[in-house]
Amino acid sequence: xxxxxxxxxxxxxxxxxxxxxxxxxxxxxxxxxxxxxxxxxxxxxxxxxxxxxxxxxxxxxxxxxxxxxxxxxxxxxxxxxxxxxxxxxxxxxxxxxxxxxxxxxxxxxxxxxxxxxxxxxxxxxxxxxxxxxxxxxxxxxxxxxxxxxxxxxxxxxxxxxxxxxxxxxxxxxxxxxxxxxxxxxxxxxxxxxxxxxxxxxxxxxxxxxxxxxxxxxxxxxxxxxxxxxxxxxxxxxxxxxxxxxxxxxxxxxxx
Amino acid sequence: xxxxxxxxxxxxxxxxxxxxxxxxxxxxxxxxxxxxxxxxxxxxxxxxxxxxxxxxxxxxxxxxxxxxxxxxxxxxxxxxxxxxxxxxxxxxxxxxxxxxxxxxxxxxxxxxxxxxxxxxxxxxxxxxxxxxxxxxxxxxxxxxxxxxxxxxxxxxxxxxxxxxxxxxxxxxxxxxxxxxxxxxxxxxxxxxxxxxxxxxxxxxxxxxxxxxxxxxxxxxxxxxxxxxxxxxxxxxxxxxxxxxxxxxxxxxxxxxxxxxxxxxxxxxxxxxxxxxxxxxxxxxxxxxxxxxxxxxxxxxxxxxxxxxxxxxxxxx
Numbered sequence: 136x137x138x139x140x141x142x143x144x145x146x147x148x149x150x151x152x153x154x155x156x157x158x159x160x161x162x163x164x165x166x167x168x169x170x171x172x173x174x175x176x177x178x179x180x181x182x183x184x185x186x187x188x189x190x191x192x193x194x195x196x197x198x199x200x201x202x203x204x205x206x207x208x209x210x211x212x213x214x215x216x217x218x219x220x221x222x223x224x225x226x227x228x229x230x231x232x233x234x235x236x237x238x239x240x241x242x243x244x245x246x247x248x249x250x251x252x253x254x255x256x257x258x259x260x261x262x263x264x265x266x267x268x269x270x271x272x273x274x275x276x277x278x279x280x281x282x283x284x285x286x287x288x289x290x291x292x293x294x295x296x297x298x299x300x301x302x303x304x305x306x307x308x309x310x311x312x313x314x315x316x317x318x319x320x321x322x323x324x325x326x327x328x329x330x331x332x333x334x335x336x337x338x339x340x341x342x343x344x345x346x347x348x349x350x351x352x353x354x355x356x357x358x359x360x361x362x363x364x365x366x367x368x369x370x371x372x373x374x375x376x377x378x379x380x381x382x383x384x385x386x387x388x389x390x
Numbered sequence: 391x392x393x394x395x396x397x398x399x400x401x402x403x404x405x406x407x408x409x410x411x412x413x414x415x416x417x418x419x420x421x422x423x424x425x426x427x428x429x430x431x432x433x434x435x436x437x438x439x440x441x442x443x444x445x446x447x448x449x450x451x452x453x454x455x456x457x458x459x460x461x462x463x464x465x466x467x468x469x470x471x472x473x474x475x476x477x478x479x480x481x482x483x484x485x486x487x488x489x490x491x492x493x494x495x496x497x498x499x500x501x502x503x504x505x506x507x508x509x510x511x512x513x514x515x516x517x518x519x520x521x522x523x524x525x526x527x528x529x530x531x532x533x534x535x536x537x538x539x540x541x542x543x544x545x546x547x548x549x550x551x552x553x554x555x556x557x558x559x560x561x562x563x564x565x566x567x568x569x570x571x572x573x574x575x576x577x578x579x580x581x582x583x584x585x586x587x588x589x590x591x592x593x594x595x596x597x598x599x600x601x602x603x604x605x606x607x608x609x610x611x612x613x614x615x616x617x618x619x620x621x622x623x624x625x626x627x628x629x630x631x632x633x634x635x636x637x638x639x640x641x642x643x644x645x646x647x648x649x650x651x652x653x654x655x656x657x658x659x660x661x662x663x664x665x666x667x668x669x670x671x672x673x674x675x676x677x678x679x680x681x682x683x684x685x686x687x688x689x690x691x692x693x694x695x696x697x698x699x700x701x702x703x704x705x706x
Contacts, residue, residue, distance in 0.1 A: 185585055187581065187585075206589075207581075207584040207585045208584050208585075208587050208588055208589045208590070211584075211585055211586060211587035216585070216586070219582070223579050224582070225575055225578035225579055226578060226579075227578060227690065228575075232571055232574075235568070235571055236571045236572065236575045236583070236588065237586045237587065239568050239571065239572050240588075242568040242569070244568075246564075246569050246596075249563060249564060249567035249569055250559075250560050250563045250564055250567075251563075252563055256567065259568070260567070260568070263568060299586065300586075303587050
């Protein structure tokens, strides 16, 4: 079944067309990469999918419902979660609270219950805490639960961001340059982690990445974006040898 | 923050401390050991605590800079006074009515303005606070600029103490819950919060309405203690006074707001005998505090275990 189907998507900022006639399909549990040179419009596509921007035209159909015009929290409720190119954690809050916030959409007690400290509140808080810890454990962050997010080293902040996104229980996880700023060792670990969360949580993963070893290593299918348009689509080895892609990245050959 | 379960021994101890504090002051008032002057300052202190703690929910925890808190206080004061003096309802009804009216005003103002951010929101709330004041000035039913006088003195120590405790319990319990975390996430990063499934508009309005309701209660208590209310009392300088307490205490710290409210009230009282230099000294002290504690007295931390904020007995 098609999980995400984007057709004829357009978005311009003033005179600049950031996304032009963007078409894209993704199946359940698929691991797809979106690559392209800087300024190609990759992050804009992510912002359109997650509702931060409204497209000028086009359709974004996720599990048979059109996401266009929906607010980001509604899109999140339908099962899309994401991370950011420049990490956006809740910096002054603890690691645990960061993940707990993502669990809020399943909050098991009422506002009045919280103010009155009803038994349901204490049960619910316990439940949320266990849930949040579950996601922290996957990323080996459980022992850092009380640290402030801003005090974590960079690689851990990246992992915390992914675990926070997972805590919203998505069916599609969107990762915006998850390996940015990581060394080869960390990138390698991240690759395994992405594979692992996909199989463990049964998710589809869509990722933007510049690190070609990561993209070629984990993605089943790759889309290449340049100047807001898909210029190539296919399996990793096809993309590697695609003339258009090489041109987009390296420029044309001179005769 | 962990909130596991009620610790009954702690709950009992804290309740006992509160009852003792209440009884002690009540004893002082009944036996006239605390004179009129002390009582007036005590009343101001309690009203300031309610105002500061409730504004801190909006400015400190939700991160929405609101400068219209005195406006909600005015709505509450007028609603309560009309209910008790003109319509002969009991004081409790006046208090509940004031909270509801101010909360409603907060909702009506909050829905359109809370889509604004930062300084724009500050200016919009400042303007709306002034609109409330000017509107009150132009209603003949409540004597316009002259205000309503001869209000019976219904605000007693019991009402003040109860209102302060209620305000702190509601704010602290709200903040330390999943709903509170949602509110705080708006302050931390609105876009990230929205993408994590938080309906940020809903939680901004929620915090605004709760904050406004308590400002309304503070207004009702004020009106029924100081005999007279007039629109001028609730001008934007009053809003600034409350903001000063919140910033002084530390944005996002309820204990900070309480301490700052007490501090500012005492400072104002102590400087009373020197009217010529009072405002200069007041400003100077604030500047010195802000130089040495730019994050406010408490930063965004709460005082340890034994503070008022933990009255409900939560084990941490």
